[in-house]
Amino acid sequence: MEKIEIRAITNRAAMYYGAFLGIFLIVRFIVEVLTVDSVTGSFVVLFLFLLLPIIAYFFTLRFKRQSQIEDITFGTLFRFCFFMFFFASLFLVVVQYVFYRFIQPDYLSLQFAELIKNIDVILADMPQIAPYKEMIVEFGTPAASQRAVQSIWIYSVIGVLFGLPIAGIVKSIRKNNY
Numbered sequence: 643m644e645k646i647e648i649r650a651i652t653n654r655a656a657m658y659y660g661a662f663l664g665i666f667l668i669v670r671f672i673v674e675v676l677t678v679d680s681v682t683g684s685f686v687v688l689f690l691f692l693l694l695p696i697i698a699y700f701f702t703l704r705f706k707r708q709s710q711i712e713d714i715t716f717g718t719l720f721r722f723c724f725f726m727f728f729f730a731s732l733f734l735v736v737v738q739y740v741f742y743r744f745i746q747p748d749y750l751s752l753q754f755a756e757l758i759k760n761i762d763v764i765l766a767d768m769p770q771i772a773p774y775k776e777m778i779v780e781f782g783t784p785a786a787s788q789r790a791v792q793s794i795w796i797y798s799v800i801g802v803l804f805g806l807p808i809a810g811i812v813k814s815i816r817k818n819n820y
Contacts (some may be wrong), residue, residue: 643710643711643712648711649716649721651710651808652705652709652710652718652721652722652725655705655708655722656705656721656722656723656724656725656726656728656729657725659701659704659705659722659726660726660727660728660732660733661729661730661733662701662723663697663698663701663726663727663729663730664729664730664732664733664734664800665733666690666693666694666697666726666730667730667731667733667734668733668734668737669690670687670690670691671734671737671738671741673686673687673690674687675746675749677689678753678772681700682691685717687690691694692748694800694804694810698723698727698804698805699808699811699812701726702719702722702723702726702808702809702812703726703812703815704761705719705722705750706812706815711800712774714813715737715813716809716810716813717809719775719807719808719809719812719813720806720809722809723804723809724798724801724805725801725803725807726801727797727798727801727804727805728794728797728798729751730792730797731793731794731796731797731798734793734797735790735791735793735794738786738789739786739787739791742786742789742790743786747752747770748785749753750783750784750785750786751817754782754783754784757778758775758778758779761775761778762775766795782799
């Protein structure tokens with residue numbers, strides 16, 4: 643199979659599984675927004691985040707199992723994992739932008755005000771973080787588009803960080819051992 647065919651198969655599969663991962667990330671985002679002041683909700687959001695590498699592992703393993711690629715390489719599996727997170731983040735970004743811009747436009751400013759209030763509480767014990775507070779205040783409340791682009795970067799980096807070990811683990815599993 644040619645490299646171009648392998649890349650096309652990998653990208654198509656990454657888009658397909660990225661859609662499912664994107665739905666998962668959207669659910670996680672909704673839970674996070676609805677339970678922002680709840681300790682139990684914070685644990686649920688943490689649990690959902692900890693499920694990400696497990697879901698990515700199973701999607702990558704399923705891709706390897708169902709692909710027509712004979713000898714799948716580490717690079718192909720890594721590319722799949724990275725693009726899967728990238729495409730999932732694109733789904734999430736649309737929902738985040740709509741939420742931050744139209745559904746609850748004051749959400750980011752309220753969160754920013756809460757952050758500044760918490761930093762003021764911490765400043766009593768740790769005055770050395772005062773320059774960081776000044777920097778944060780100088781940057782100001784992020785716009786909905788800035789927050790959305792930030793999510794693309796975050797989940798792309800997560801795709802790289804999770805993709806390296808997952809690709810190695812899935813590569814080491816023989817195709818006939820499933």
